[in-house]
Amino acid sequence: MKKYLVIAALALVCNANAQDKIKVSEELGQQIKTDENFKYVKEKALEIIAEGFNAGDGYREVWIRDYNTFINLAAKVYPKEELKENLLVFFRMQGEDGNIIDGFTPAESIGEGETDFSYSELEPRYAGHKNTVETDQETSLIQTVYKYVQVTGDRSILEEVIGDKTVPERMEQAMDFLMNERFNKEYGLLWGATTADWGDVQPEHGWGVDLDENTHRAIDVYDNAMMVIALDNLMKILPETKTKWAPVRQKIAENTRKHLWHKKDQKFIPHIYLEGSPFPEDFDEEEIYYFGGTAIAIEAGLLSKKEIKASLDEMVSRVKQAGAPSIGLTIYPPYPEGFFANKIMNPVYSYQNGGDWTWFGGRMVLELVKNGFVKEAYEQIQPMTERVVKNMGFYEWYSINNEPRGSGTFKGSAGVLMDAIEALERTAEIK
Numbered sequence: 001m002k003k004y005l006v007i008a009a010l011a012l013v014c015n016a017n018a019q020d021k022i023k024v025s026e027e028l029g030q031q032i033k034t035d036e037n038f039k040y041v042k043e044k045a046l047e048i049i050a051e052g053f054n055a056g057d058g059y060r061e062v063w064i065r066d067y068n069t070f071i072n073l074a075a076k077v078y079p080k081e082e083l084k085e086n087l088l089v090f091f092r093m094q095g096e097d098g099n100i101i102d103g104f105t106p107a108e109s110i111g112e113g114e115t116d117f118s119y120s121e122l123e124p125r126y127a128g129h130k131n132t133v134e135t136d137q138e139t140s141l142i143q144t145v146y147k148y149v150q151v152t153g154d155r156s157i158l159e160e161v162i163g164d165k166t167v168p169e170r171m172e173q174a175m176d177f178l179m180n181e182r183f184n185k186e187y188g189l190l191w192g193a194t195t196a197d198w199g200d201v202q203p204e205h206g207w208g209v210d211l212d213e214n215t216h217r218a219i220d221v222y223d224n225a226m227m228v229i230a231l232d233n234l235m236k237i238l239p240e241t242k243t244k245w246a247p248v249r250q251k252i253a254e255n256t257r258k259h260l261w262h263k264k265d266q267k268f269i270p271h272i273y274l275e276g277s278p279f280p281e282d283f284d285e286e287e288i289y290y291f292g293g294t295a296i297a298i299e300a301g302l303l304s305k306k307e308i309k310a311s312l313d314e315m316v317s318r319v320k321q322a323g324a325p326s327i328g329l330t331i332y333p334p335y336p337e338g339f340f341a342n343k344i345m346n347p348v349y350s351y352q353n354g355g356d357w358t359w360f361g362g363r364m365v366l367e368l369v370k371n372g373f374v375k376e377a378y379e380q381i382q383p384m385t386e387r388v389v390k391n392m393g394f395y396e397w398y399s400i401n402n403e404p405r406g407s408g409t410f411k412g413s414a415g416v417l418m419d420a421i422e423a424l425e426r427t428a429e430i431k
Contacts, residue, residue: 022427024374029428032378037385038421044393045414049073053086056396058407061103061129064090068140069359070415071147080152087148090141091162091170092123098170098177100137101128116210122163131209133193133202135182135223138174139230145171146233158237168238175234175245178227187272188255190223194271194278196345197290197331198222198360199352203278203340216278218271222293224256228300256302262286266310268294279339288331289318292357295364298371308371315364316380322354325402326383328361330354355397355405358384362416369423381420388417 024032032038053074055066067074067086074083093101101118104126110117117127130137145167149155160167182190193202194216204214231249235242260268270285271277279285294311297303303311318332319325334354337347345353361384368377387402388394394413396406 022369022372022374023430024427028375028378032424032428035385037382037389038425041385041388041414041417042421044388045073045418046077048394048409048414049411050077051409053411055103055412056394056407056410058396060109061105062086062089063103064100064137064144065102065134065140066412068144068147069363069412071144072151073411073415073418075148075151080148080154083148083152084154084157087141087145087157088160088162088167089123089126091160091167093118093120093126093128094162094170094174095177097181098138098173098175099130099181100141100174100177101130102134102137104128131200132211133195133209133215134200135178135190135192136198136226138178139223139226141174142171142230142234143226146237149237155237168241171234171238172241172244175231179248182223184219184274187219187259188251189219189259189272190227190252191217191219191274192223194218194273195220196335196340196352197270198292198296199330201340201342201345201352203335203342203345205341206343208340208342216276217274219259219274220271220293221256221260221268221290221297224252224260225293225296225300225302228253228256228302229296232300253300253302256297261302266307267314268297279335283336283339288333288335289314290331291315291318291327291329291364292360295360295367298367299363305371308367309373312364312368312373312376312380322349322400324349324354324400325356325387325398326358326361327364327380328356328358328384328398330357330360349400351397351406354400356399356402357397358387358394358413359396359410359416362413362420365420366416366423369420369427374424374427377420378424381417381424384417385421 053062054060055063089104090100107127110127117129119127158168178190184191193211195202201208202215228249231245235245259272262269267289270288270290298308315327319327319329322332330352331354334348344351348354365377365381391404393408394410395404395408396410399405
């Protein structure tokens, strides 16, 4: 196991250069170069990102989990100072314990009856919101800072002082928060509330975004893969942190494989429950396949090339079984109707309960390219780009019948598609 993880870690460090060595057939390269849908998607992505940094037209907030997926796209339109300022807002609104908010919105836009917001003397312009069932805000911020440095070449953000702490100190404090408040020592992994894969809604009651006495704490692959990626990113831009964080990264990677990867079935189990499951005793949750968490685990370097191919084959098979549009399918099979109290998760194939999200499907396509599955990546991106053209824009998610749902102009979808398309186009240029 340790030998495998060392190899995976080395592969991750070299990932940026690995794609340069991937060659495709002349026929495939020509298909990629002349794909008219790609041209339209890229133009449309640049158009909608120019409208602002909120997640989409159904959201007023700038969310860190979304910003993480469209900062590369935003860098094509906005000056680096504006990208940097958004990141600094998250650090100014950081909690005393190191936690990072989900998102921020202008303070004057908060209505009198809206109470689920936090405020900071370091950033009086904004109100912050944190969905506490999630365990990915801190890791998302670290990943976004890393991408900012990579895409702009600007390391000055690492010299900023916020209050009495530098940005690097605050980055480590965010990781400390997870280790202090969300780390389970028995399994050596991070926990969050029970959600559907990478989702942000717990099943116990109608709204379902805050930890409370009804919460069933659980461990899943998404949260822990996000942590592995964040620690890799942190150590790359701040090499002096390796002494502290390299062993942590190694153990979380090992324990994710040990406790969550089902070797025989070649899939990740949905949850390890710390105080029991919220679902009926006769419900076999392990039948469910988590598409998004698997894609993020691949990004984290947790699966071998053979396992990546097996994962793709399983995704394609389950998409066919579901009759779904693409490998953006969140989960399959979905949780039965009524298992989540929040109406947005019902009926089946709604929202994160089996909705089809390019936001994660695009990330899987990118990982396929990075790992040499270029032909497969090109095949799997087609339904995602085709619906952008058909609907003349990006939507938050799609129904089982490929009908657009949720927020329009969803910038996370635009960002991941741009990343995936550009990765494919780079392979097509290699001689």
